[in-house]
Amino acid sequence: MYGGRGDGPFRDEGPTDLRLVPLAVAAWVAAACALGAPGWWSVAGVTVALVGAAVLWAPAAARWFAGPDRPGEPRPTEGGAEAGTLRRGTPGGRLRATACAGVLLCAAAGATSAGLHAADLRRGPVPALAREYARAQLEVTVTSDPRLTRPRVSGSATVPVSVVLDGEVTRAERPGGAAHRTRAPVLLIVPPGAARDAWLRLLPSTRLEVDARLVPPTQPGDPFAAVLKVDRGPPRIVGRPSALQRTAGELRAGLRRVTDGLDPDARALLPGLVVGDTSRIGTELRDAFQATDLTHLLAVSGSNLSVVLLLLVGRPGRAHEVERGGLAPRIGLSLRGSALAGGALTLAFVVVCRPDPSVLRAAACGLVVLLAIGTGRRRSLIPALATVVLVLVLYDPWLARSYGFLLSVLATGALLTVAPRWSEALRMRGVPDRLAEALAACLAAQAVCAPVVVVFAGRVSLVAIPANLCAELAVAPATVFGFAALALAPVWTPAGEGLAWVAGWPAGWIARVARAGAALPGAEMSWPGGWWGGAALALITVVVVLGARRLPYRGPMALLVAVLLLLVVARPAPLTRWVGGWPPPGWVFAMCQVGQGDATVL
Missing domain, CATH: 2.40.50.140 (Nucleic acid-binding proteins)
Structure with a gap:
């Protein structure tokens, strides 16, 4: 999906622009801290941040009011004693001071928004x-x-x-x-x-x-x-x-109506895949999705919207080419018209899925994908994601303490930065393009999200990567045909039922993948919860990634690791008996249900 250095879909654009990332992180951290702090602590923090920003910006402001440098004023040269040093009076030093002041201002804005929202919960x-x-x-x-x-x-x-x-x-x-x-x-x-x-x-x-x-x-x-x-x-x-909510409710009810005749798993899962309606998903199926780390498919996310946008405009990086993909050029839409159509689809997505913070977050992440499709530029994506985070945290500071928001941002960031490099590395080792893209995306998302999942779940899924790879094959057709059924259900019910039946096949496949992965004896592994457990897993992940790059004979080592992981997950009975001594040979486990109770015998 995202290319490498010049020969992929994206052009070689130099280093990634990270200037907006510290601003977004500062607002995020400040909002998260201010939500749990007393009001006067928030006021003190905002005051300190504003004073620090004023101190850092004062020399730059004074220099701006004083006018440009005099022609004869000495400037530091690249050589000599000052080489490699950015002093406060040099242009580089002033830029660094301005950047630090911007970080403090964003932190003050995040703390102010969070403090005002938290104050609403304590008064009245x-x-x-x-x-x-x-x-x-x-x-x-x-x-x-x-x-x-x-x-x-x-x-x-x-x-x-x-x-x-x-x-x-x-x-x-x-x-x-x-x-x-x-x-x-x-x-x-x-x-x-x-x-x-x-x-x-x-x-x-x-x-x-x-x-x-x-x-x-x-x-x-x-x-x-x-x-x-x-x-x-x-x-x-x-x-x-309101009329907007009634329209969304009618569309969602129509989707539930046309899925009534599907198999139980498909009937429960398809509304969740399309519009995040999980009202039919039972405890057993939800637990299976949690065990395989597929729960992101049950919530409204940017991937729902990006699938439809990719169908309309095609793959990122080809938007400016004559052979650009998608339906837009085939129906005569220009690049500007395609962008407008994508914006209209995003608006319809927000209307149907309800304009609450989680849906707005998903729409914002989808717009980042739309920017990639429209420009073919990778460097602009990280600033766009940082801007989205900054705006959303200031609009709804409670997102700063939301695990779902954190996982969405980390996964999107990994897909934009880590996955393209890993995909290119896999291609260089002979892995086919599509498989390299899918595998790199799953590996990158799991690497950055697993430490956060450990914090609140206290477990690590050992089948998450193969489960996501198998489920990814069915996500796009289920989403596309599901949205088509949603649109046709109110006006032409038989056609909506036919499309829902088609979408039910990939939706049922996803449910079977989740159930099969969760049924494996070693699908999950216990791990210490809390932030210390998350930090430990993150450290181990970094060590493994760095170590894998320096290992000799990577192919045989990767095969050995895959075989060991398969044995740990499958846990065949002879192996577990040899390792743990259980179950002992010749023992029998029997259950008896007699209506008024039950008995078990070992």
Whole structure:
């Protein structure tokens, strides 16, 4: 997908432009720190950053107001005592000071945005009611799709499945008290059996009137002012959803309708692949996707949009060539018209998948791919990605603490920087082009994302790379035919059902890959969780990558490593008996179910 030095699709453009990366990282880190810090700490940090930026920019500003250098003013030469040194008065030193000032300003902006958003969770009547565990009558605007909690066991009892959804309180009233207008984000929890189907049919932007008990959030970093435990009963709707959300809801419902006749796995998975609708995905299938590190296919991501954009405009790097690919030149669209059509597709993607932060993030990452398609320039992609990160963190600082956002950015960055070099290295060793691109993309994404997954999951998937390679074959056809079924379902149901049936084959293949990979005895390996465990895995990954470049006989060594990994994952019974002594020969395990209970005998 991305070429190497001059002979690939991309032109040789010199080193990658990384100037915007420190600015985006500074805003990101500052926002993440400010969200969990007291308000006065945020104010102090912003003040220090602004003062530091002013100090660094003062000499440059004074020089600008003083006018250009005098013709006779001495300048440092390339030789002599000052060679290789960037002093504050030299042009290089001034550029470095300006860059540091820009980093401090972006950090101040990130901390300011995060501090203001966090302050909204601590003021007003809703946090006060939550601290008192009080009951109140509230008017709430729904801001997300309703979803079901996962079944879990607490002690000797099973915690029932509830409906949860995000909302924003616009009016709060105590029993017998005064009503207050406010704006506070909350999390609604609906108890089991409380007209669950009616709650699950709610669309974002619907206004409700609820009677609920307010409690504080369980975690200090949660983006909610309170948790509302709603009383039993159907939702009391006082305001219809917006036209935009109704349109998106009708399209999503149409996709679910035309997939009703598919096999269970395809029926559950296809809406998730196309628009991120995971309401039909059960616990068993979700666990299989987690074990194989395929969960990125169940969420709305930039890959969904990039598949459609690639179908329209073709592969990156060929946009300026006469033989550019995609459907656009075949239907007479110019390069500018193709870019406009791609922008229209992006807008439609946001409408259908709902304009919440996760969808906006995916659309922004898709636009980075669109920039690659339209320009064929690799150097412009990293600045574009850094700009996207900076804008999104300032718009929604809670993304700075989102693992999903971090994984999206790392995967996109790896595909833009690491994967092209690894793909070129594989090509030089005789690997076919398409296989080299797919293998390099999977290796790069897994290398940068696995340490982050370890932080919150405490495990490493040993089948992630082969599972992603096998699933990648079916992602594009499932997505394309799924979007076609989505578009035709409201106007021509039989055609939508036919396209959904076609898309069901690759979707079923992806589900079978996930189930087969998760069923292997060594699919997952336990690993210490937390940031220390992530740092340890990152260090090991760096050592392995650097060591692999210096190993002699790389081909035989790679084959040996692949065989060892296969034995660890498959764990054939003779090998495990020889290594661990279990299971001992001649033993039998039997299970007996008699209706009122069961028994196991070893």
